[in-house]
């Protein structure tokens with residue numbers, strides 16, 4: 001029987017990019033959030049270098065407000081795959097007074113991550129940070145390159161990006177610069193879910209429908225977890241069957257009502273969804289230019 | 301899932317953003333939250349229609365100026381397949397974006413304003429698509445509603461573009477003309493009642509009919525080595541394999557191959573991917589190869605079938621699109637990246653630069669400035685194995701990197 005290796009364009013492109021990153025940079029790192037996109041990246045990195053192990057560490061910038069399920073999952077994954085995990089905590093910068101914690105109803109630590117990330121890049125001398133951002137997520141991200149050059153301050157100069165022609169990637173950088181690498185730029189949310197289904201990749205349980213205490217605000221459903229998520233007295237807590245479409249900081253990631261208990265349910269649900277993925281991210285709603293502003297400041 | 305990538309080009313205000321927004325709307329690809337944002341914005345600007353261009357204009361600077369300044373990627377899908385549209389801005393000074401978008405696209409939509417007809421930008425866009433050998437060109441004659449859906453306006457544009465095509469180098473391009481109104485939706489996804497004289501496909505019907513070919517097309521197999529896999533685990537002590545992406549054609553176990561530049565001959569022993577072994581790998585796939593003999597192979601080398609060795613030399617003639625604000629100067633040195641290989645190149649002669657308006661080649665010049673397209677001869681510091689772009693896309697193109705700024709300054713197409 002003739003066994004044929006077929007061309008799977010999105011996967012092949014991502015693996016090509018990951019291999020170029022390792023070949024062209026001295027100290028790459030994979031920014032791992034515990035979300036489906038970074039879990040997909042881990043699988044792609046495994047495939048890129050198999051049977052060798054992934055030749056770079058994972059780094060998690062922990063806001064301290066993550067879903068406990070995500071953290072458990074993260075620790076198990078790195079252990080099973082024998083990977084190196086670096087964790088840097090936003091809490092440390094808050095404790096030392098370097099950054100100020102936001103207060104009130106819409107308080108979130110999402111923005112505070114930037115400072116911790118830039119510190120960690122400097123501490124370890126990372127010259128390439130591989131991330132799971134996708135161009136379909138948000139309008140400003142639609143313009144991001146695969147190799148996106150940042151200066152010391154993590155700044156993104158959107159008007160002066162390098163042209164990327166064919167699949168030749170130019171990884172030349174100056175001292176003090178680093179590159180953000182986006183191997184799954186061209187994937188859509190549905191592509192990611194379909195891949196997770198096809199590859200049978202394990203993901204944190206909060207992506208599937210489950211019962212949890214929640215409350216409602218601004219028409220969105222929030223996890224009632226008073227340690228992390230601010231709640232007004234009149235915001236009633238009740239139980240509901242929900243799941244999460246993204247897993248960010250608990251304080252800015254809303255749940256959706258769902259009956260998707262398995263991966264194929266999730267794929268079906270996404271296929272027919274009328275709301276975009278980031279529709280449930282309160283940090284993007286703050287202002288229309290939110291994402292672009294945060295990116296210019298070095299946000300991932 | 302199949303993915304078809306399409307690049308769009310047109311001058312400012314020809315209606316590219318509106319067209320893409322219209323496609324998203326009519327294919328029901330806009331999610332409710334996005335649609336709501338567009339409705340609100342359109343209302344607040346006092347429009348009595350939906351301004352679909354709001355679906356794509358991403359950056360703050362762009363919204364302030366009301367124009368698109370960088371390539372944006374838009375995603376949607378039909379039951380048939382997924383689509384990626386690379387929306388490239390139409391300004392004269394941003395032509396490099398067009399090259400960027402076209403280099404990874406299987407099809408290209410060139411927008412022409414029915415009122416203005418073929419203008420210099422149209423010629424430039426046509427020329428770039430032809431230079432890059434994009435297979436499928438669609439000339440969307442837009443704003444037909446503003447010329448009363450007049451067939452003669454459409455015919456005029458068609459014959460002007462056909463004249464351009466007759467002069468072009470690459471003749472195997474398929475060129476399709478479609479009269480549309482992006483704003484009103486005529487012939488975009490739905491057939492128009494205003495153009496009874498037009499019997500062809502709508503834009504979307506045409507997209508759906510395009511055969512999905514990878515942009516590198518069928519040619520001789522080329523396997524540039526990205527890295528050597530040498531696991532540190534004890535049980536893989538003697539393991540050695542070569543990782544890369546395969547271009548041009550399939551490769552099979554047992555194929556007689558030659559390693560470039562050393563010209564060492566050997567055979568393919570195994571084709572592997574993530575723990576499975578294969579007899580044949582399709583072009584386009586990322587994979588790992590091992591070879592029969594214990595040969596010395598490293599990043600930048602290329603594995604080819606022994607029966608199809610590319611040309612080689614220390615000199616190169618190429619057409620170059622210059623993409624940097626610093627001009628390309630005679631006698632300057634650049635880093636030349638060809639696949640995974642990097643060497644140095646010196647500009648020996650800039651033989652001509654294209655005058656878009658007249659489609660004439662000028663005489664020899666001293667430099668190429670941003671957006672210039674010129675023919676150049678270069679001297680290389682090492683022997684390079686290459687193909688002509690016409691023969692093999694993957695080994696027929698390269699980029700030039702300015703070592704002072706590290707930026708990608710130009711892209712070349714080998715003659």
Ligand SMILES: Nc1nc2c(ncn2[C@@H]2O[C@H](COP(=O)(O)OP(=O)(O)O)[C@@H](O)[C@H]2O)c(=O)[nH]1
Nearest residue numbers: 312313314315316317318353442443481482483
């Ligand atoms: N009447 C009419 N106006 C159009 C059409 N397509 C675009 N426009 C208008 O032309 C202007 C420029 O369109 P836009 O999509 O922003 O152009 P871009 O710069 O090519 O992206 C806007 O005011 C649109 O509403 C069309 O088919 N008919």
